[in-house]
Amino acid sequence: MAKRIVIDPVTRIEGHAKISIFMDDSGNVADAEFHVVEFRGFEKFCEGRPYPEMPGITQRICGICPVSHTLASAKAGDAIMAVSIPPAADKLRRLMNLGQFVQSHALSFFHLSAPDFLLGWDTPPASRNVFGIIASNAGLARAGIRLRQFGQEIIEILGSKKVHPAWAVPGGVRSNLSAEGRARIKAWLPEAYATTDVALEIWKKTMKSHGREIQIFGNFPSLFMGLVTPDGSWEHHGGKLRFIDSSGSIIADQVDPLNYKDYLGEAVQNSSYLKSPYYLPLGFPEGIYRVGPLARLNVAEQMGVPKADEELKKFKKLGRGTVTSSFLYHYARLIEIMASLEFIERYMDDPELSSDYLCADAGINSLRGVGASEAPRGTLFHDYTVDRNGLLQKVNLIVATGQNNLAMNQTVAQIARYYIKDNNGQIPEALLNRVEHGIRCYDPCLSCSTHAVGQMPLHVQLIAPDGKVLNEIMRG
């Protein structure tokens, strides 16, 4: 009889979600869906607000990646003012975004995902978390937590606050890098490099012992999208969009984010509050594309800094044309941490970051502004339409996790199909954890709430097509 398995809530991700696995009559997986079960409504309630307030409001979408929202929002504000922001402000925003990359990627790797592949899929859920890592390798856990702290400190040094800094504004930023801040970042860099080296070493061992995961955790052809510099290098704030297919061929390049609507469509599904963007020329759902670390490394020809470039070469060898396994998002994240550290180091010798010319001044010179920036999880768009007084008429936000929605569904289905079969409706917890990990590969950020540590209950239901609950197990 056809059944449906529900994983609710999905743990160790940022936000609230559940997974439904649909079984066919023979007890095999027919399909799977990833649902985001929270409703936020930011696009609606921001209507009517003055646009300069948006970097402050929209960063409340999230407590993990507020910087991404505040920067994309400030950029959209720059576009409404139609100004070029002072060079120092651009560099300072970039520095903060790099800090954000380091802290968010470190959180994803050490706190959320490593418990699975370092402690093992079959570790009891009670110890399969960051505390389990602390118990098994306190030094590594500490280094991981410190690496995240390093990123957070950069955000605080610039914006006076680790979370929700009121710092980036339309036209620029509010303060520069202080001499003390510069000294603190400089002194911390060697430790951050050392931790990243250790993590890369661990990852290489993990790849050797996790060949099966690389094969089946979201390994499928899709398009990839990310921002690149004019010469096709890795970009995280600014630049233009590049789309490639899974063979690595560029299908659209140097696309101005302002014209994203010519390339991206947004499908709405009844089963989730998350919209499903797709590459418009290919239609829905064939236009499935991925964003985030894996996509950025696939679209970029080089990182632009030596250590990360060395790793990128090794990374590119893992695929033909592109690296298509979502399990390798973890590797891409580590390479991006390395690149971020190298770019941060460059900025430490740049006197311009101490400049006091930080903000351009202008009125409303365009009634629409699009700000695009790479968030740790992928390309983020803020699209604002204002009236002549600067009050928002329309807000459209396209977030990274939404763009990975179709890929996450496919990943979950692929893992479920491989592991869940011929079990007569009995689903071992460790197998469900693998399904959940498929989602964790993308480090989805579903809202500002995080379940980084601790044990959440996992509720699994086997449901017949008529809605009748046939079997039920509870975890936690």
Added chain:
Amino acid sequence: MAAKTLTIDGRQITAEEGETILQAATEAGIKIPTLCHLEGVYDVGACRLCLVEVKGTPKLLPACTLKVAEGMEVSTDTERLRKYRRMTLEMLFAERNHVCAVCVANGHCELQTLAYSQGMEHVRYEYTFPKWNVDNTHRLFGMDHNRCILCTRCVRVCWHIEGAGTKNVAGRGGKSQIITDLNQPWGCSESCTECGKCVMSCPTGALFQKGSTVGESERDRNKLEFIVNAREKKQWNA
């Protein structure tokens, strides 16, 4: 002028006839919380934050408009007063849409500061979530009715310091609102001199310099006092 002797919080003090309890207390170094009061303009007793107890009177009276009298016994800090002040603040928060975290006045807001100092931990009343607009039509300034507490400071500075009479109050009760001229968009006002005193006087983020972002609205209230002293006392003490 005749001097009056009275007691505030058990302390014997002397004040000049015609002074308010608020003035007498301030001179004696006794701090009474205020919100609608603003140095430089007359008081209206609108916010009820400065309520005090007077022996022999069952009612609570606003210190900003209550005149000193011989032998008066005033208490400014009793459990009853603290309870009412918290209640008043909670009602102000529930009445409109005050979202400190994203407000232009965050960190420099008198309503927020009072809520902290008066121990307001949460709002026990149901938020009304009214729908108010933002008037962003003026070239330099904006008015967000969501954050207005109807203290009428802006009206008083506009009429009595600048003398333009642009700002007014319209409507009744909870639907009262600050208007410009005869309820026109601010940008269309013919009387507004663009002096910005109303923005300077606003205790919350309701009036702001256009383009302000979170926490950027710092007010210079001393400017208002400076102008009044210069005009009335011929003293130019910056």
